[in-house]
Amino acid sequence: MGNSLVYAAVNTKIRAMEGDFLTAADYKNMLQKHSVPELARYLKDNTHYAEFLKDVDVEKISRRELEEIFRRRIISDLDRLIYYFKRGYKDFVRSLYLKYEIADIKHLARLIFNGSKPQDFSQSLTFIGKYSRLQPEKLFAAASIRDLITSMEGSEFYPFVKPLLDGRRENLFRFEMVLDMGYFSMINQMREKVSGTDYKILQFWEGTVADLYNIQWIYRGKKFYRLLPEELLNYTLEFGEELSFTKRKALCYAANLEEFYELVQSTGYQFLFKKNQTQDIYMERRINRYIYHLLKALNRKYPMTIIQTICYVWFLEYEIKDIFAICESIRYRITPEEARRFLVRAF
């Protein structure tokens, strides 16, 4: 694929679409709002989200509906970008949906587990079937996790969830775990579809993200879930930038948290552990911010590569995440100063 030719077109499109991102001023204004409708009105009157809110009565909108509307923006934007790619690259860019699709499937599984009725959620889980060959109606008709697994037959996910069925071990935790493992295994294959510089960047970028997730997983598994080291290790992602198998294994088999911190110190990810009370609360945000800045740096360094597209999608996701963080902080009456500490974006 004539990379510079394709990226010249894609990047121009991305630059134009980036113009629709919220500005620092928008963030400041949003933090001053006192209710969700007020926030929605602001977005409708002043930002690009107007397009998605135009048929919506902002006075009556709930947080859940708002979330659904904004998630549609990811679909509409990504669809616009997919159009520029061909063959293997098209598959790769389409696989960016995978993350959201899996999130939706997991969400559905939790709703089913809690006994919700199908009509409650068929509206909002828009990503199901967006990447894979899943048939949403079939999934929505499921009454149990077992049903849900059988309804996934024929899709890309089925080989991963099928063993649960054969072994009669279909519970929510394992279902979510195998889907996540399946996701990373699929992502690993997708990387083979790009070539040259793109491949190297992806390897670095996805490896770093995998490192972060692995550390977070091992830490939580040790601290909260008290999983066996063998289990922890088996659930870690099989690739990484800095964390080799040996390092991961060492982390999993650390005798206690102190030893774990000690080991992390020798990696580039020690910033995740400040060893104070807010460590756990902010860990997610620390990871997101790290990714955010890493993406920005990569973005500057490799202008004519696939990272531009990845960057756009992730930034959009972060923007939407931030809007909901603001929503939540309005609902729980957190002051603007405190609220901004939960946001991915700093301004």
Add this chain to the structure above:
Amino acid sequence: MAVETMKMMGFIGKNELMNKILRQLVLDGSLHAVNALVRINSSDFKILPTEKNIEALEELPFLKSYSAHRDFSEDEKIITGLMQLFGIEPQVKLEHLLQDYDYDKFIKEILNIDEEIRHTTEEIQERERTIEEKREYISNLSYLKEHQFDMGRLAGMKYLTFRLLKITKENYEKLKKNYENIPAVVMKVGDEGKDVVVATMTPVTLEETVNKILDSLNYTPLALPDGYGGLAFEVIQELEQKIQEDERSVEELKASLSHYREKYASVVEKAFSRLQLEKQVEDLKSDAALGKHWFFLFGFVPENRVGELKAQLESSFGDDLIILVDDIAKSGRGITPPTQLRNVKLFKPFELLVKMYSTPAYDEKDPTVFFAITYMLLFGAMFGDVGQGLVMLLAGLIMEKVMSDGNFGGILVRLGFSSTIFGFLYGSVFGSEDLIPALVIRPMANINTMLVAAVFLGVLLLVASTIWSILNSSIQRNIEEGFFGRNGWAGLGFYLVLIYSVIKVALGGSVSPVSIALMIGFIVLMVLKQPLAHKLEGMERLYDESAGSYFMEEGFGVVETLLSTLSNTISFIRVGAFALNHVGLYIAFETVGKMMGSQVGNIAMLILGNVIIIGLEGLVVFIQALRLEYYELFSKFYKGDGIEYKPVKLKGLAHAPRNPFRTIAH
């Protein structure tokens, strides 16, 4: 050679007779149903307020569409189950359908039969299930065949548990890399592409821990049989024996059903036929409208079937059924009637190719005859060969016999025949031009003549299709297209003058000023077609849209006309070119054949050459001729926006019976 005339028939009957009436309609197989409510609301619907009709008339405002679609899947499951058990072939037989019967009562009979033999069938199923299970055990055990494990001892261990499982290669690698920490013996016993089969042995006390670890590797357990002793291969032998025993007892059980078979086979056979009919009836019902006491059903029936159908139904149902027969409304009003083509046997197969383009509208002239003649002509001219033509003819005859839909074979027969005729004209047998004399021309010796003749043929066909288009326009009273259109009189005049001028120039003359004036005149007529037509029709508005955009469009239209007139004509040069190509290809194979050096090689090459020519060139010519038809000719005169005539009928019943109701007693 035309489109079959249709009548609109209406059937208004008592609700309780609905199934019986519809059954007869399905068996008759000539009703193309339309939605009853649409028909009732159409402007040309009328029903005479006679005494007989008055009750039905009263219901008209309160009609509802039939919505309770009945589900036959249960019945179907039972009936197909019984058929499998008794070994009955699925076949729809008319003899089972002509009696007067109540489907529901009848199906109860079947349910009773099913009930009666259920105990045995369930046992058969159970046996079959255990056979399946044992087969799985065998396939699992086969992984352990090479090892000296005593299965009985493995299963009976007190402090250790033994298991066989399947995990993905990816996860197996994980397990291997961390093996020193796993409190179990893990042994790889099989490799299946993406998956690995392992045997594990764990102390019972550590089983829970190991389970957790294995869970995180997403394993699939492979079941092993209980209560068998000996090495794996011995257990397998034992299981195989048991399977044989089971199979024998299944056979015995099936045999014990044989007297049931004698007793009930004919009923089950009957049930299958009746079920198929009932499903069709149910489908037909979705087009019906229901009142309180009466139902309404409408559809198109070919004119020649109306009398018989009406007579039959009247004799069966008398006053309980009102039958309406109406003529088709003028085009544009009412419901579009379906098109049933009717052609003599010689041309009939070509309907397939015409329909592939599209179905003619009900009020359009059927182009099949024109298509058939010209298509055979074009194909023959491009692929003229006595030997190869006869091969195709033969192949076509065989296909007609073998294939259920004989149309394609029929086409091949006719094309082969045409090819043979042209073969005589060209003097070619299996490519060789030495065997018989040419009756008319040898293509390769007269290249220019062939090409010019091809173009000339094209001119004739184009003129013919333009005249056809003019006829169509006159049927539809379309002055704009008929007189002034590109495919109307003006277009024809322009084309003829143009061709005349071209011929004159080609013969060394020059174009006369009169010709130029005529051509310009025709072009002006074509450009002004809409205002002129509107003027003649006495309409106030001269243009349908704004005059500016009209002339813009027509301006480009003129350029397009000039270009396409020429290109359409020249396009026919391919007819000559393929006739030459046909000879050329043979010469190539002949030359290679001579180079083979031996007589056998030479003959083999000639046979191979002929096979390739028939297969490959035959296909190419088939497509090229089709292209000329569709693109150069059909686009001139044929719209084809009709609906195909699809009567409701019983599938699997070979021929619609001409008079199936003689035996039906009311």
